[in-house]
Amino acid sequence: MYRAKSKGHLMSQDDKDDQLESLDQVKYISQLYQASKLNPHEMPTKKIDKSILALAKERVKHDDFLAGKTNARDKKRSKWRPYLSLAASVCLVSLVFITQRQYFIDPPKTLIADNPLEPEMMRMASQSKETRSEEIQHDDTQDDEQPETIVLEPSSNLLTDRRGMVSSGKSSLADTQSVPRQEFLVKQKKQQVEKRKKRLVDPLFEIDKVAKQLQSETAKDSKHDRFVAPLTTENTAVLQTLLFDKLFQYKLDHPESVIGNEYYQLLTEQQTNQLLSINKENKPKTKKDIK
Amino acid sequence: LSVKVNKTGVAAAVPVNYLEQSDEVLMQCFVQGEFQAFEALYQRHKGALYRYFMRQIPNHSLAEDLYQEVWSKVIVSAAKYKAEAKFTTWLYTLAYNRLIDEVRHLSVVSKVIESEGQTDSEDCTEKATINPQEDEQAETLSHHRAVEALKLCLGKLPQAQKDSFLLKEEAGLSVKDIAVVLNANFEACKSRLRYAYENLRQCIALKVRDIL
Numbered sequence A: 001m002y003r004a005k006s007k008g009h010l011m012s013q014d015d016k017d018d019q020l021e022s023l024d025q026v027k028y029i030s031q032l033y034q035a036s037k038l039n040p041h042e043m044p045t046k047k048i049d050k051s052i053l054a055l056a057k058e059r060v061k062h063d064d065f066l067a068g069k070t071n072a073r074d075k076k077r078s079k080w081r082p083y084l085s086l087a088a089s090v091c092l093v094s095l096v097f098i099t100q101r102q103y104f105i106d107p108p109k110t111l112i113a114d115n116p117l118e119p120e121m122m123r124m125a126s127q128s129k130e131t132r133s134e135e136i137q138h139d140d141t142q143d144d145e146q147p148e149t150i151v152l153e154p155s156s157n158l159l160t161d162r163r164g165m166v167s168s169g170k171s172s173l174a175d176t177q178s179v180p181r182q183e184f185l186v187k188q189k190k191q192q193v194e195k196r197k198k199r200l201v202d203p204l205f206e207i208d209k210v211a212k213q214l215q216s217e218t219a220k221d222s223k224h225d226r227f228v229a230p231l232t233t234e235n236t237a238v239l240q241t242l243l244f245d246k247l248f249q250y251k252l253d254h255p256e257s258v259i260g261n262e263y264y265q266l267l268t269e270q271q272t273n274q275l276l277s278i279n280k281e282n283k284p285k286t287k288k289d290i291k
Numbered sequence B: 001l002s003v004k005v006n007k008t009g010v011a012a013a014v015p016v017n018y019l020e021q022s023d024e025v026l027m028q029c030f031v032q033g034e035f036q037a038f039e040a041l042y043q044r045h046k047g048a049l050y051r052y053f054m055r056q057i058p059n060h061s062l063a064e065d066l067y068q069e070v071w072s073k074v075i076v077s078a079a080k081y082k083a084e085a086k087f088t089t090w091l092y093t094l095a096y097n098r099l100i101d102e103v104r105h106l107s108v109v110s111k112v113i114e115s116e117g118q119t120d121s122e123d124c125t126e127k128a129t130i131n132p133q134e135d136e137q138a139e140t141l142s143h144h145r146a147v148e149a150l151k152l153c154l155g156k157l158p159q160a161q162k163d164s165f166l167l168k169e170e171a172g173l174s175v176k177d178i179a180v181v182l183n184a185n186f187e188a189c190k191s192r193l194r195y196a197y198e199n200l201r202q203c204i205a206l207k208v209r210d211i212l
Helices: A002-016 A022-034 A044-061 A067-099 A101-105 A117-131 A155-168 A172-225 A233-252 A260-267 A269-282 B024-032 B035-056 B060-076 B087-102 B108-128 B134-139 B143-156 B161-170 B175-182 B187-212
Strands: B003-005 B012-014
Touching: A022 B143, A022 B161, A022 B187, A044 B060, A067 A101, A067 A233, A117 A172, A117 B060, A172 A233, A172 A260, A233 A260, A233 A269, A233 B035, A260 B035, B024 B035, B024 B087, B035 B060, B035 B087, B035 B161, B087 B161, B161 B175, B161 B187
Parallel strands: none
Antiparallel strands: B003 B012
């Protein structure tokens, strides 16, 4: 209601005179407001005035915001800017060419993004399989292990190969960074081979371990009751059987090996005879045949 | 302006009355490195800008801070100023933008005030229509009381109307320049101004009657 009224009132005024100043109410309010300006308290303090003027003075003295100075400096800069940018571009391009010269002269046919080393290694491994491989075959039927072929690649060979490739331009300089990784892989392979060798030796260790256990058990029995015949307890019997099994298996695997007397002493007479019979026959027998 | 070449070709300093120069010329002189030009410019506009902030923000210390910041901005950005634009328009545009940045919630507050203002105005109108002799009564009041009433009423004015009113009365900007500063439509600014004057008149009439 108010809006409609006032709007209508204003519109009528607007029609008469478009100028705001001509309105009486505007004149009246304007006069009142101009009168309110005379209040001396509504002025910035001298402190504020001083700080602002000091800032302006400082800028005029020291700063280079002034139009003339900035323009002159800009002109000087803009004069040399294209030459400088051109020189910088030439330097950059030549630097890239010098560092990657081999790449530009003879670029590699294929770029392997993920791991450039692996295909190269595979190729070299297949070569060395024929010429320089060292095979360690282990036929361990008891452990159900399949015979394995381990390829040993001497690190020195790999290194020389890689460096040779770089010098001949077949490989880029970036590939030489992968040489330490290659050495690491070769080392890992070596460790694996060592582990397998140990595994081969392991039966002897186990036999020795069981024999020692058996010895200690029989010693305990004899201490406990010296009049009771040895090798009567359950533990010793079990250990005896275990030791016999291991010796028997070892003898079958290695017919040329000789079992020491210290082991025979721990076994029963029957077991000893069985082991000796393998020696006499001089040919491997299965466990089942003997039984 | 301050340097004049005589017949012998020697440049001689000529005293310049900066007070006679326009704002735009003074600004150009300042950009050229004449500190006195800025001083004259500052003396000319300091009161109006200070009051502009004081009327806009009830917190006086904040208003003073904003006042200083705007002048700092003028000093720093003097080189960017183009003489084609009116100095007061540029100055109050800086002031208005700073004000908006600082008190963004004013827009929310203004809505609340606007709604309150409308109810006040309605009351004013109703009362004004009930008492047709009120205008005459207000005119007979002492000038001082009316001025005080104006200050109070100005605080109650909706934000958009207050902006337009202060730019008109304090900065002396035309409606066109106000539209530039507020980044608003010309007609909208004109309408705001009319409402502002009308609301103030009614409010003053009420206040003065209450005082009496």
